[in-house]
Amino acid sequence: MSKALSTNLMRTLRISQPIILGPMLGAGTLEMLVGVTKAGGLGSLAVSSLTPGGISAAVAAIRSHTSGPFNVNLFVLDTPHPTDQELQGAFALLDPFRAELGLSPAEPLEKYCEDFREQLEMLIALKVPVASFTFGLLDASAIERLHDAGTLVIGTATNVAEARAWEANGADIICAQGAEAGGHRGTFIGNFDSSMIGTMALVPQIVDNVKVPVVAAGGIMDGRGIAAALMLGAQAVQMGTAFLSCAECLIHPAWKTKLREASDISTRITRSFSGRAARGIVNEYMQRMAPYENQVLAYPVQNALTGAIRQAAGKANRPEFLSLWASQATALGQRRKSEISVAELMEQLLSEFTGVLESVGR
Template sequence: MSEGSFVTPFAERFGLRVPVVQAPMAGATTPELVAAVSNSGGLGTLAGAALSPEKIASDVAAIRALTDRPFGVNLFVLQPAAPDDATVRRALEAIDPVRADLGLPPGRPLERYAPDFRAQLEALIESRVPVVSFTFGLLSREDVARLQANGQYVIGTATHVAEGVAWRDAGADAIAAQGSEAGAHRGTFIGSFEEALVGTMALVPQLVDATGLPVLAAGGIMDGRGIVAALALGAQAAVMGTAFLTSRESAIPQAWKDRLRSISDTSTSVTYAITGRHARGIRNPLMQRLSEAPQKIAPYPVQNALTQELRQTAGRAQNGDYLSLWSGQGAPLGRSRREDFGAAELMAQLDDEWRAASAGIAAFVAGFKR
């Protein structure tokens, strides 16, 4: 084992000093954020789902210019979207009044609603990114084997046990256990999302037992106490997203960062109104208004693409009422961090916190035994 690495096999494999994986967050992760986390002893991850193959390649090159440490890229497993005219028309009937409030003209059907997943996958293979993770679906055994033959470590996302077993059977190297506390899109691909809202504390040990694979705990983890709790449940690292959203390297608008620092534990809801796929975020007028006509919401990625321009406009105007304010339930715990912190600073704090928490538990157990 290399000096300073942690003892789980996953952490040892990637030389992690801090058992933390920075979660991929579309619109938030930048090459600077990914590299800062990896350089600080964790595993940074680029959110590649919304990026063209060319942008994935350029961002990977930018990360490699900033770090020689391992890092990952995440993709959404999606089939090509070909919505009928009626689906798009109904969605725009609900979206256009919101667009008008922001001074935008009525929306129109788009030529493309999401990047081509197969082309994105080829970009990952060509770039030989050390770690590749996937959400929203399941890769074939052939695709998993191809990635692994290329020297790439494959992580699949599971929100319940059946999904973890499916990823195991497909040959994945590890499972990201997405608890119901997690912010942003739910990764559920087997059954309904309502039946897959399993909390992190319940999900992690069940996936450990059912799959026998390294499990990474995601959802509600914001500090060193959460990291230690995840490890105690059998996870080999903690996946942290919301904790990094307010960092200096995060690309989200300041209005979003401000909301994250002022919410309570009951401020988030799971909605599919904004993107057409269930996601956890801070309640605001955008979520509320689009939820009023559920029959008009188009499936992901169509709804996501149709609301993108208005959300980007709101972001430029620092109008938090019309942003998709993705956030996990643990966000209020982030208020203890100073404003405008850097990702490396956060990683150093997490390193101190989880080691102190581990030592405290060890001392308690020793005292209890006496």
């Protein structure tokens, strides 16, 4: 990319291309992060499922493979304490799926997530270049401590109020997550329904209401999407679904097959897998659980309880019971070859992006 097309955010992040890899817990890999970083973008890795020791090991592995900048992502969570009554209600909904997969009836778990504050302490100690957060708002003192450690902070926002809250607490960058995005919604102010704002509508409104750089996320699959986001005022884009079909992505083969079969109307929002609104390809589990969307327990309890179902479904090659996260623009990736490498995808994206800019210039 020519110097003329560089943005302030790109210079701050020390990247040469305006692409950030979406963290994608459970789908992202070290190889994907390294590939994006080597191609000039910002590689990301989601670590919310890891213990503090696991986070330390993951960051050490990243640093052993690249000296470039990278992003580590955490979910802002409180430790849940579900009641026996709540758990029994959840078990009643999930046990039929467990039985179909040959699993015994559900029982309470020892824990439902890692301790966020302990994870955060480790992240601060590791002095990572960039840390991104979603599902909640990080307090100002924690952001100040990250800054003291030399870490830039990205806060996820699905509406203007969330963006303003992140900026007020000291975030360096806002990731504007449009309604088209695959996977979990980051909403933490207001009802998620009212924050289902499309990327094209959300990005310029957040840009107009904060002074920090904005990253566009949601439904961006090719160079046209990158160019459109930058025209709307974003200084980079975050792309997740576009990378799910890469050879370095180790998701279940059936998930990759479903991505190549998806149409523009194949996805919808569901709470049934994790207890938090998330966009994925419609399957039997989502359809059967649809009547009970408002009864499932909140994240992370529901997510932990369905973990065994998803694992067993993967082993049995039963994609009808897998969480097939994907954006509304998934079908746009089908013109690329199957199992494309991250390096080749980055090359194609940047070629497309440059082509759009040149055509506009004419």
